[in-house]
Amino acid sequence: MKRRSFIRQSAVAAASVAMLPTGSLFASAPGKVKLGYIGVGVRGMSHISEGLLRDDVEIVAICDTQESSLKICREFIAKSGRPKVKEYTGGPDAYKHLLDHEDIDAVIIATPWQFHYQQSVDAMQAGKYVGCEVIAGLTVEEHWDIVKTSELTGMPYMTLENVCYRRDVMAALNMVRQGLFGELVHIEGGYQHNLRAVLFNNGKQIHGGGVEFGPNAISEAQWRTQFNIDVDGDIYPTHGAGPCMHYANINAGNRFTNLVSFSSKSRGLAAYVQELSPGHKNSKINYKNGDVTTTMLNCANGETVLLSHDTHLPRPYSLGFRVQGTKGIWMDVANGIYIDHQAKEDDVWDPAKLWFDKYDHPLWKKYEKLSEGAGHDGMDWFVFNAFIEAVKQKRQTPIDVYDSVTMSVIAPLSVNSLKSGNSLQDFPDFTKGKWKERKNNFALDDSGF
Numbered sequence: 001m002k003r004r005s006f007i008r009q010s011a012v013a014a015a016s017v018a019m020l021p022t023g024s025l026f027a028s029a030p031g032k033v034k035l036g037y038i039g040v041g042v043r044g045m046s047h048i049s050e051g052l053l054r055d056d057v058e059i060v061a062i063c064d065t066q067e068s069s070l071k072i073c074r075e076f077i078a079k080s081g082r083p084k085v086k087e088y089t090g091g092p093d094a095y096k097h098l099l100d101h102e103d104i105d106a107v108i109i110a111t112p113w114q115f116h117y118q119q120s121v122d123a124m125q126a127g128k129y130v131g132c133e134v135i136a137g138l139t140v141e142e143h144w145d146i147v148k149t150s151e152l153t154g155m156p157y158m159t160l161e162n163v164c165y166r167r168d169v170m171a172a173l174n175m176v177r178q179g180l181f182g183e184l185v186h187i188e189g190g191y192q193h194n195l196r197a198v199l200f201n202n203g204k205q206i207h208g209g210g211v212e213f214g215p216n217a218i219s220e221a222q223w224r225t226q227f228n229i230d231v232d233g234d235i236y237p238t239h240g241a242g243p244c245m246h247y248a249n250i251n252a253g254n255r256f257t258n259l260v261s262f263s264s265k266s267r268g269l270a271a272y273v274q275e276l277s278p279g280h281k282n283s284k285i286n287y288k289n290g291d292v293t294t295t296m297l298n299c300a301n302g303e304t305v306l307l308s309h310d311t312h313l314p315r316p317y318s319l320g321f322r323v324q325g326t327k328g329i330w331m332d333v334a335n336g337i338y339i340d341h342q343a344k345e346d347d348v349w350d351p352a353k354l355w356f357d358k359y360d361h362p363l364w365k366k367y368e369k370l371s372e373g374a375g376h377d378g379m380d381w382f383v384f385n386a387f388i389e390a391v392k393q394k395r396q397t398p399i400d401v402y403d404s405v406t407m408s409v410i411a412p413l414s415v416n417s418l419k420s421g422n423s424l425q426d427f428p429d430f431t432k433g434k435w436k437e438r439k440n441n442f443a444l445d446d447s448g449f
């Protein structure tokens, strides 16, 4: 099936619900990856559509606690012409039966955040590669436990951080590696996305149409909104942190040493509900999470990294990337790049496109056509491909367990910083000193990694 029509059908369907492993661990024939999916909501379905498009992927089983999600997935797979898959449901532990499948090589986990840690640990213990959606766990201890489990079982764990594969993000990485920005000094990124219509809906459509959350809503409003009531912090740091880590060689000759978070007052969500439905009970809730949370991190090599979480106010989407060194700077909001002595005009931005076209990453050059039509401007193809290639070739994943937990643990550390009066939080060294010798192997060439 052609990607475009296939993806379109997927979108319509979703909207209507409103340390290297050993070869012996692998069940399927070389060249074919047998996949199980835990959570087939909106994001899980996007990974399903990627899986169905590939000849080297066989979807063996899916698990979800809601029939509405399973039904969409079931019908979608049937339309693709692929064979029926085994389904698991019946409660939050149903995924354990999926993990009993000996012929599943790897699982894609796309459930609400609170389930990621346990499902990942159980999957690794069952001998499966884990490709888990952002974020890894809710506490610092859970992040350590994921590392421990991966080390003990030898099963790789990858955060499916798609923004690491965004085209401009990768072109900037290419430029960093070729020294265009000089020695890096400061990096920024974040998640600046008006999520109000994702956090509230009418229980029929996944986007807006009402001001409900929890059991009266569907998709992310069912579970994500509650986090904004319960905690104050950068609860979604990986889209910004992942790329910044690659620029700064974090866990590969560099590391985060500590962080501190600040949070503004929280007004956006209550104001949104009040505007759409004056007097509604959800407009009277004390949403604990500040509207704009800013986290500063120190790096062992002296760079600073600034991350923002800004999802409750009206604003255009921007992840706010900034890469700045002794010779130049990229700022994505400015759509500009400035390289000293090479810019067209002194102290004036060059259009970023000029540079990014020239320094397009080899991976994008090679796979541009294949990724056409994939989610988030193609980057979803790359992250899925990287995971599948790692499983197929029985190698470590390009975003390994150390990098995965490092980008994710910023969430609980940020919460801890805010809880304790903006106190500085020591950053755990999940590599236990190995960061000094480790090399940054992420996307070195066009081989898929």
Ligand SMILES: NC(=O)c1ccc[n+]([C@@H]2O[C@H](COP(=O)([O-])OP(=O)(O)OC[C@H]3O[C@@H](n4cnc5c(N)ncnc54)[C@H](O)[C@@H]3O)[C@@H](O)[C@H]2O)c1
Residues within 6 Å of the ligand: 038, 039, 040, 041, 042, 043, 044, 063, 064, 065, 066, 069, 091, 092, 093, 094, 095, 110, 111, 112, 113, 115, 133, 134, 135, 160, 161, 162, 218, 219, 220, 221, 222, 376
């Ligand atoms: N990388 C990205 O660009 C991106 C985009 C969207 C979402 N996400 C992430 O993907 C994950 C899922 O988000 P979503 O938008 O698909 O949410 P969703 O609410 O649409 O889907 C979650 C699904 O998990 C199911 N589920 C809940 N508990 C379960 C359990 N114990 N076992 C099995 N299934 C269970 C739900 O029934 C639902 O179908 C989240 O981590 C989210 O942050 C990432």
